[in-house]
Amino acid sequence: MGAEKVNKSPKILVFSTEKISDPAIDMAGLLKLHYPPTVYTITVPCSSGIKSKWILHALEQGFDGVFIAADGTDCPYGESCVDKTGQLVGATQELLKQKGMDPARLKMAAICSVCSEPFVKHVKSFTNYLMNSSN
Amino acid sequence: MKKKIGVYVCHCGGNISDYVDVEKVRAEIEKDESVFLSKTTMFACADSNQKDMVTDIAEKQLDGAVVASCSPTLHLLTFSAVAERAGLNKYNYIHANIREQASWAHSDDKVGATKKAIQIVKAAVAKVKRSNALEPFRVAATNAVAVVGAGIAGLRSAIQLAESGAQVYLIEREFFVGGRVAQWDDLFVSNETGKELITRLYDRAMNHKNITLFTGAEIIENSGSVGNISLKVRISPRHMKLDCNEGNLGRAIEVCPVVVPDKFNFNITTRKAIYHNFPGEYPQLPVIDMEHCTRCGECEKVCENVDFSQKDEFLNIKVGSVLLATGFDPYEPKDDEFGYKTIDNVVTLPQFKRLVHYCDDKLVYKGKEVKNIAYIYCVGSRQVDGENKYCSRYCCTATIHAAITAKKKYKDLYNFHFNRGIRTYGKQEVLYDESSRLGDIYLQSFEDHPPVVSKEGDKTIVTINDILTADKTLEVEADLVVLVTGMVPRQDNSIGSLLKIPRGRDNFFNEIHMKLRPVETVIDGVTIAGASQGPKNIMESMNSSLAAATKSFSLIAAGELALSPTIAKIDVDNCLWCGKCDDACPFNALTKTDVDGKQIAVVNGSVCKGCGMCMPVCPSNAIELIGYTDDQIESMIDALVSTD
C-alpha cells in the first residue's frame, strides 16, 4: 500500500539555494519532519538566477509541479533578490498560461535558513493541490 | 562527456543504510554506462575510504566522481579535496545528499527514500558527466582587517591581528571604547576592575603601530568581496579639538546647562550635554552630545577647545576581512515587568552595579538605605511567553558576584536570590558555594510560576512558591529589587544587515557551524566575535575574539586569495547587448564591450559572485552560469524524472 501511495504522489521539483533554503531543507531531514519522497531538490546559488526555460523543461518532462524555495530578504547577494525572484515567477507563470498549462503548477515561497517547518508545510500543501488538480 | 565516473554510496554507519537500500542504489547507478566503478562504503568520510578513493581515481584514471552521503555543507569540501589529491579537478566532483534529503527526511518510507536516493544520485551523475575542470581566479588580498566594535572583544581581536602583522581599522560607534565591560567594576576570577582591564587593552592597542582607532564611526557602505572589501566609514565629530587642556574642559562641563540621564550609568545619574563617560575614559577627551546640545555656546565661552565647526567626515578604506565584535544590549524590562518603572525600588542588574560603584559606606537608593535585596533571575531570558527562549549564560555568575561584592562592601546586607535553577557552570561553581557560605538565601521557582513583586503600603514584597522548601509560599520584604536582565542582540542591526550576516533563532549573529566553526559566517571574509554571536562571559569573549582574529588573518595571510570560478559566462554569438543583465547585476560585474564591431556584455571575473541574477532577464538566453549550465540543469531534471 505504501508503494502505491508513493507512485500516485505528484512529483515536485524544488529549486533551492545553497546558503539559505538548502540548510532549512537539510534541517527538515535532521528533525525527521517527513514530507513526500517525490519532492526533489536542485540547488542553485540564488533563487533569482533560475531560468524560465528550466522550469518549463521540468514541467514538460514529467514534473507535476515546481516549487521555488526563495532566498527572501536573507539573500547573500542582496535584497533585490526578492523582487527579481517574484518577477521571474510572474513571467514564467505567464508563459505557462500561454502554453495552456495551469500557472499554479509553479509556486514560490521564501524559505529562510531555519524555515524547516514552513518548507514541509508548503511542499505538503502543494502536493495536495497537485494531487487534487490532476484528478 | 565523461565516460569513467566513480560513484561511492555511503552507509553513514546506518544513518543512511537503515532507511535507504544503499546496495540497490549502487546497483541502479552501475547500469549507467558512464559509471565505470561504483561502491558502497560504511563511512565515506573516513580516512581509509578517502585513501581508497584516491587510489581508484588515480589508478583507474576516473574522469568524474560522485559521493552520495550527507549534506554538502558537511563534506563537499572533504571530497573535492580527495579528488584533487588524486589529480582530478575538484569541479569534476559532484556531491549527492541522500541523508538529510532522503534517508532522514523519509525515514517513514524506506521504499520511497530508496527510490529518491537513486534519482538523486542519477542526477549527480548526469551533472558530473557535463562538468569541466576549472581553475580558481587568483587575486591579491589586502593585508588589513576592519574590526567593528571596540569593547573587550574588538580591542583584543585588534591587538591580535596587529601582532600577527595585519593593518587594523578599529571602528567604534560610540565616542569611547570599552563597551559594556567599562561599565563594570570588580570582575570575577581576577581582582581587576572593568576599567583596569580596558586600560590594559587600550594601552596595548594604542601602542601598536598597525592599529588605527576611529570613534563615533560607522560603516555605511560596503562593496567588494573577501580579500578586497571596500568600506565607507562615517566619522561623527566630537566637536572638540584634539589637543585639550583638562582644566578648561572641566569648566565647560560645569557651565553646560543641559542635564540628561547618563546612559553610561543606565540612567541612575545625570550628565551634561558635554560629557565624559567618566574621567579617565578612553580616549580621554569629552564629547558634545549634539542630540541634546542647545547650542547655547556657554561651553565655547570658557573653553577654547570646543569646536562647533566640525562636520561629519567620510573615509574609504580597503580591507581583506571584516571582524564583527558588536556586542549585546542588556535586556530592557517592559513597564511593570516585575514592577519595573511602576514600583520605585526596582532596578536592573546593570543599574545595581553602577549603584554599588557610587555608594561608598552605605548602599542607598532614592534616599533610603538598602538592607534586604531581592534578585529576580532570568528576566528577559528563558521566557515562557516571550521570544527569548535562550539562557543568557553570564547572569547567574554575574549576579552572585555582584551580591557578594555588595555584601562585603556594606554592613548587614541580606541577599535573597529568586532563581530558576542556578547555572554557575564550571569553576564558577565555587562562587555559588561561597555565596551560600556567606549566608545568601536561594529560593527557586518553576519556569511558569515566576515570583511576584508587589507594593503593600510603602513596602515592596516579593512572593514565591519555593520549590526548595516543598513549594511553600514565601515572602520577602525587599528594600531593593534587582532584575537580573539577560543579554539580547543589539537592537540596531545596521551593520548586520549591511554585511548580510544571517541571524539565528535567538537573533544573535549566526556562525557557519555551531560546533566546529563558531566564528565564521556564511559571508566569506566576515567573522564574528564575542557576545555578537551569543551571550558570553569575559573569558569566553576573549577566546572567541582570538579565534575570530585567527580565522580573519588566515584569509589574508598568504597575500593572495583563490576565488571561485563558477561565474557568469556570455555567449558571444547570441548576446545583443540590451543592458538588462547590467541592470540586474547587484555587483556591477557586467559591462558593455565591443568585439569585432559588435556590442556585447563582458563579465568581470573578480567581481562576479556567481549568483545568476543576470540569467533570467536575458531576452536571448545568452548567459550561462558555470557549474549550472542549461545542459547540466536540464539533464539533472531528466535524471530526476526518469523511470527505469
Place this chain on the structure above:
Amino acid sequence: MSEKKILEYDVLVVGGGISGGEAALNLANLNYKVLVVEKDLSLGGKMIALSKVFPTLDCAACITTPKVSEISRHPNITIMFSAEAKKIDKIGEHNFEAHVHQKPRYVNIEDCTACQLCEKACPVSVIDEYQQGLVGRKAAFIPFSIASPRAAAIDIINCTLCGACERVCPTGCIDFTQTDNDFIVKTKAVVVATGFNLFDPLKIPRYGYGKYKNVITSMQMERQLAPTRPFNTILRPGDGKMPDNIAYVLCTGSRDKSVGNPICSQVCCMYSIKQGQLLMGSLPMADVTIYYLHIRAFGKGFNEFYDQSKDMGVEFIKGKIGNITEKENGNLILRYEDIEEGKVKEAEHDMVVLSVGVMSNSEISDSFQGESLRLDDYGFINQNDILASPAETNIDGVFVAGTATGPMDIPDSILSAGAASAETTSYLRRASL
C-alpha cells in the same frame, strides 16, 4: 645520548584531540611547521568516540572525521602516535627542547591496509577500551572503525608473541623488532592540549558501579548510541535485555567535595539530555528520568534543547541520590531526596547511567624542567591572565588549549584552541622581528 634523533619544528602541540588538532591546523595554515604528539594510537581524542553532539544532533563521527583527515594530511603537520613529551626544557625565549618518547606500534602504518586478518588470527581477547569495556578486542587490533590512521597495532602487554598475526598479514607490515624511540624536539613554542579524564565512579561505592552490572557510565552509553556502536542497539550489560526505564545520575564526581571536586563539569547536563533524546528515539517505549541538582543549559541553543527534551517526555527530578542497590532481577533501586517535595523516596529503574564529570589531566606539568607549569586549585592548567589572554600559562611560550584549562564543551574548546594558536602566532612573530 647521541642516538636520539633531533627534530626541529616551530610549534610542538601536545595532544591530538579536537583542541590540539584545531590549534595545529590554525598554525599550519599560517605556514608554521607543527609536530603533534599524541599518546594514543589515533587522532580525535574523546570527541571522535561520541554518538551525536548537542544541541544540533550532528553525528560526532561525521563532523570529527573530516577535521581529523584534514589534520593528518596537512603538509605542515607531523603527527607522532604512542608518544609522550617526557621532558620539556625552556632554554631561552623561542627555544624549547622536548624529549619525546615513542612506544612501538609493531606495525608499519604505511603498509597496513586495515584488512583485519591479524585481528581474526589473534587468539588473545582483551577488553576494548574504545568501546568502554562493553565488548572485547584482540591483542592485534585496529583501534576503532573510524580511527585515523586506520591501521593495526599490537597490544604488546597482552600479546603472547604467538606470531599468528605475522603469518596472516598479507603485506608483512607487522614488525616485532620495533623498539622504543626517543627524539629531541627543538621547538619555538609549545601548545598544551592534553584534554581531560573522566571521573572514575568506583570512587563513589554507594552508586554500585563495578558491582552492579546495569550501572554504567555515560561514556558507555555514548558508545551504545554511536553509529559505530558494539551491539547495534541499547542493551543492559547484566542480561542483554533492552532497558525500558533508564535513570541518569547527574553530578557524578562533580560539585562533590567528598571526592575532591567542588566544580561543575559544564557538559554533563547537556550530554545527558542529549542521550535522553537519543534514547527516546531508539527505544520509543522507554522512560528516561534525569536526577539533577541544577540543569546547566547555558550555551547557544541549549535551553531550547532542554525544553525540547521535556516536551519529548524526558522526566526531570530535582533530587540528590543517596545510594543505589540491586534487586535480584538486576533492576536497581535509587534512594533519593526529592528536593521539590522535601522527602526521601525510592524509585526502581532497570538501568542507571552515571553522568561522570570532567577531571583534570595535567601530568604534563611535571615534564617542564626548571619553572614548572602551574596548575589551578582543581588540577587544571592555570590560566595566567584569564580575562585578557586566556591561553597564556605561567611560562612564556607555552600556551594551553581546550579542556586542559577546565571543563568545556566542543565549541568552547574550538574557541580556546583558536585563542592558543593566536597567542602562539604573536609569540612566534616576536621571535622573527
